[in-house]
Amino acid sequence: MHIHKEGYKSIAIGAIVFAVLNLLSFYFISSSLPIVSLLIFIVTLGTFLFLISFFRVPNRVLTTGENLVVCPADGKVVVIEEVFDEEYFHDKRLQISVFMSPANVHQNRNPISGEVIYNQYHKGKYLVAWHPKSSTENERHSVVIKKGNTEILVKQIAGALAKRIVNYLKVGQPVAQAAEYGFIKFGSRVDLLLPLGTKVNVQLNEVVKGGVTVLATLQ
Structure with missing residues (x-):
């Protein structure tokens, strides 16, 4: 499996958003509201992984035939x-x-x-x-x-x-x-x-x- 070229830009933007949100959460929320900070991490990680999954191209044995x-x-x-x-x-x-x-x-x-x-x-x-x-x-x-x-x-x-x-x-x-x-x-x-x-x-x-x-x- 590999990632489709149409996903490179979207995944790069997603990675930046994921990193920024979690850095802000770590510095400003984690000490006072650790559960909220954990939830932010889980939700953003899940979203980012889904984004990667969307652009996946699985390896397959393709079908061909004259008619x-x-x-x-x-x-x-x-x-x-x-x-x-x-x-x-x-x-x-x-x-x-x-x-x-x-x-x-x-x-x-x-x-x-x-x-x-x-x-x-x-x-x-x-x-x-x-x-x-x-x-x-x-x-x-x-x-x-x-x-x-x-x-x-x-x-x-x-x-x-x-x-x-x-x-x-x-x-x-x-x-x-x-x-x-x-x-x-x-x-x-x-x-x-x-x-x-x-x-x-x-x-x-x-x-x-x-x-x-x-x-x-x-x-």
């Missing part, structure tokens, strides 16, 4: 349904959505290999990530990856806590299945828009792992 759609994010499957896509396809697609809690790994991975043919950032709201309208109204970043005649749209969606979406892809760029393509900070979700008729390999509320779980099989 497989690999999960782009850790979390829980919250949507499996047909939807009408107004952004890119302008027709019906099969949507699979994965909700990421703050406790999940937040690195995002390519569901298939192919070429990036569309990349668009959209400003928006910060509705809770499981809200039905978060897919179309929240801050989001959409990417379409084309492999042969198949096109898949992957949408990073900000949630109520997530205020920054990081996307490393560019139009015309070739990408490898299960390789990293982005990161979302502090709670969010990822939507996949697949061709109708795609075989779904997961169920609602199933816990999935980015780069490991096979969400669907292309027909």
